Amino acid sequence: MNFNFLSPVSDMVLAHNELLPQQALGRKIRIHSKQNGIPDLDGVQLAILGVIENRNDENYIGEDFNLNEIRKSFYALFPGSWTTTIADLGDINKGETVEDTYFALKSAISVLVQKKVIPIILGGSQDLTYANYRAYDDLIPMVNIVNVDSKFDIGDSAKPIKNNSFVGKIILDQPFNLFNYSTLGYQTYFNSQEEIDLMDRLYFDAYRLGDVSKDITIVEPILRDANIVSIDLGSIKASEVSAKQRVSPNGLDGKEICAISRYAGISNKVSSLGIWEYKPSTDDEVTAMLISQIIWYFIEGVNYRVKDDDFKDADSYQKFITLVEDQELIFYKSIRTGRWWIEIPFLSEVNNKLKKHTLLPCTHQDYEDACNNNVPERWYKAFQKNCV
Known part of the structure; x- marks a missing residue:
């Protein structure tokens, strides 16, 4: 399959990249550029993929965004002692309809996962997790999703899909491939009692923010069992991010979200990571750098994976x-x-x-x-x- 629906990384980011030291990440990864086209995926273990889609955000008022600041921040970081090869495949732009974007994202993830490449998806609204989930329809029989979020996002599945109701669609739409859904860092006052009760009745895992902050290690087994990890940037407390990104004075701090990301990377099962709800603003450096560090820690985790779950020996x-x-x-x-x-x-x-x-x-x-x-x-x- 070709990836002709992907647009290259912007020339502005590439020009910035040329000024970085030779040891910086941006100088070591394969980048989709206008000049060189889509990079060869042979030997690539991780691929960054942007999705410029936010029309199903419940608060959407027509604003556009791009991922340039995140890329500039990420490219400027230095790699750890890594053996993995990383590619940046550029962006999936808005389709004619949101369903077109879903289809493009689903197709891209499906191909990458089959090639044993882990996509790190950067995007707009979190409803894109639905397309991420659907990419597994023909890959594995049952899927486990971990959502790092202050809310459950179950919503009313009878209504059109939104970024606050996509989980209801995942649970109730055929084919039924969801085995477990876990939420890390939920805040009770953002969730109706009906949704909290429903999580209980469906035997899904839910960990409150206080429990996660008290002992971050409790999330490790949850992430070890996940196929898809979906991070809502709204789960991060306001003091850690830029103006437009601020949702709540309470939330995960920078160290906690990076630890969660590293646990996701170490998991032998996690085969796609999504970082959603990015909302750029003029003072964007802090959010862009935090997202870059979340990605960095995930890649660090992948480099330290140990095959310890084969119990034949x-x-x-x-x-x-x-x-x-x-x-x-x-x-x-x-x-x-x-x-x-x-x-x-x-x-x-x-x-x-x-x-x-x-x-x-x-x-x-x-x-x-x-x-x-x-x-x-x-x-x-x-x-x-x-x-x-």
Whole structure:
């Protein structure tokens, strides 16, 4: 498939790039330019992809935006001790309709994921996560989405899709490929009690801002189990971003959002990352730099991925069996990384979503809870979803 719907990185950004030191990221990545066309993807592990689409923003009043400031900030950073090759494929511009943009984004992500290239999508409104999800329709049977957001964005699926209601469409539109949806950093006062109750009834994971800020490590198993990570910049507190980006005095700080991004990168399952709701303003340097650092930490994480979830080699893991309320719980611990998993049993008599025993990432604390006769909450939710 060709990517002829992609527009190149602007000449202004490329001119700025020429002034950077040779060691800077912008001098080391393959860039889609007018002069050289779309870069060859052979050997590329990560690709930046802009989407200039915000018409389904609930507050859209016709304003345009571009991603030039983010690119300038990102190109000026220095890489870590990385072995990955990165490309910048330029932008998908607004289609004739929003559905056209969705189709272009879905097609691009599908091709990249099949080529084992991880797209890092920078965009306008977060409803584009729906197109990101649909890109997996023919790739894997069940999809896990993690949304870093102050809101659940479930909304009313009977109404047209918006950036505050796209999750309802993901849940209810066929084909039904969603297995788990998790929200990290939600703030209760931004969500109706009905939506909070619905998250509970659907056995989805939801972590409040206070819990995430108190112990950032609790999000690691959630991100280890994700295929798609969607970051809403509105989840970041106002003091960390530029004027137009400010949503709430409370939210994740710069260190927390970068830690979450790094956990997403380290996850062997995450195969696409979206950073949404970018709203440029005249004092844009802080937001552009924060987004650049979010991308940097994600790439850093990808460079430190360790294949520790293949449990065929008995020497690579330890196995622990506990009994909780007559239920046998089986835990695995990787000897290489110290990360933990718990087995979700396969129920042959139930028309379940999982077709085999599945391992759910968990924490050492979950194992300790099981030893103290407490069923880990995430195991219970996954088990219930499997029975539905």
